[in-house]
Amino acid sequence: MxxxxxxxxxxxxxxxxxxxxxxxxxxxxxxxxxEPNPLMETEIFGVKIHKNPPQSKLDQLGVTTWKTYEGQPSKFPWFFDATETMYILEGKVKVTVDGHEGSFEIGGGDLVVFPKGMKITWDIIEPVKKHYHLEKENND
Structure with missing residues (x-):
């Protein structure tokens, strides 16, 4: 038992x-x-950020034909006279948008769109190199 x-x-x-x-x-x-969608675009304070877009997207936009900018660590105010799309090749930038609490960082591999009329503080943390394109206004 x-x-x-x-x-x-x-x-x-x-x-x-x-x-x-x-x-x-x-x-x-x-x-x-x-798993986060690596193709997902996010928006912070009106700034669109696309992390690591596929090469096909960069080719479609013609990123390699855009002007380039390089900057060393520094901090300065900036105003966007036109919508600016940039692709950051390397570096890291802390962005503070006027009228908003807090900040966010962008860096190498980010495709970023800042709208016309936006005022920011651009704080380069690590030397930055980017391609950028300014949207032309249609004056018809």
Missing amino acids: GRSIMYQYQALLVVPLFAAAVFLIFNSTTRPKF
Whole structure:
């Protein structure tokens, strides 16, 4: 009789453990894991940021034909007379947008669009090199 009780206790332990194992295996193989979309564009304070866009997007925009800018660590105010799209090749910049609390960083591999009329403080943390394009106004 002692053996029979021991088997009952083992069954009480084995069945829940087996069910838990099946549940974990099923959920880990059939449920998609959340991974941020690397193609996703975000917007912070009206500034659009596209992290590591595909080369096809950069080719479509003609980024390599745009003007270039290089800057050493420094901090200065800036006003955008026109919408500016930039692709940062290297470096890191802390951006503070007038009228907003806080700041954000952009850096190598970021495609960024600043709207016309925006006032910011540009704080170059690491030497920056970028391609940039200014949107021309249509004066028809």
